[in-house]
Amino acid sequence: MLKKKNKAEYIEPFFEATFEVSEPYTTTVISGMIAKKDFIICHNEYFKTIKAGDDLSDIPEMYLQNLKIEQVY
């Protein structure tokens, strides 16, 4: 979960993140990009073990399609 003050900062199209605004203009909580199941990305030099519940925001964009197909998020 991330907390930011400026809503515009969360608009990152390829993440397709959803936003939950508990108190407009003051506190914003992001949900989305959270792993629903375990998965391992093993691709050349890149290796990442993902556990259910992990934040996926640091996953390189090129793997997001794989994660979506694998229904990791």
Added chain:
Amino acid sequence: MALSQPRAIFGVHSVSPYNRTTGEFYGILKVLGGSSLALSGELIELMGGSSKYSWAVEDGRIDAELSLKVREYPDFVFELFLGKSPTANTAEASGSAGAIANKKGASCVHATTGITSVLTTGTAADLKFGKYVVKVASATTLDVFFSSDADMARGTNGEYQSDLLKINATALTITSGGTTAIPSFGLSFNGGSGAIGMTTADTATFEVRPISSKSMTVSIGSSFDSTFPEFGAIIMSQKRGNQEMFEIDALRVKAVGLPLGFEENSFSEAEIKAKCFYDSTQDAVFKIRTVSPT
């Protein structure tokens, strides 16, 4: 006048099969355990009455069989004795990865949603000789299995990860349009152009040759593409101490079968039985020449 030196045959030097149409040689066999032309004949006897002995004897069939004990396997023996001409490859400075083909299902090798090819990108020195099986582990990942560890230490050492001969520790991720290396094996998979989506448990296979000076491939046993050619063969004895040489030219020979022995700590020896038969053009079965050079 003193008696002549007795004529004798000592050892075997070579067998050189040749094309009966063109006269060209296929090659030469020199690592031989033996070569003998057995000409066993049959006598047909007339028996009858109270005589304990034959009334008459006539000559029957002669079985002309050429036995070769060969301890080498040049390309042409597969053509002559197993009916199929091999494909010989010249030196491959970067090794070779054969075309990958689906074995089970059709999702593993796919232009858009699977892998399109196997590449010898990476370190060519790591390429290891053997047959590889690719099995889809999940929609976008796969495992790789390798037929034998005989060549596993070439370049960077490879290592089995399971008793089922898997060579990758973690399922390899295939990305759209990207390449995925098989660590330590000098190989990469090319991902399809679209979103990857394979079917779990589908398989595909391919073969790899390491960097080599030469190689050969032949598929034996085709139901429609096997031809066992008749050939001629020059069998040459070893040159004796007195220079005497003995040569047999078998004019028309046919053989079928080539044993391939994989025995513990020994070289394979193929014992080949060939039949020599009548050549009407030369009105003979075989020709013998001998010479005692001075």
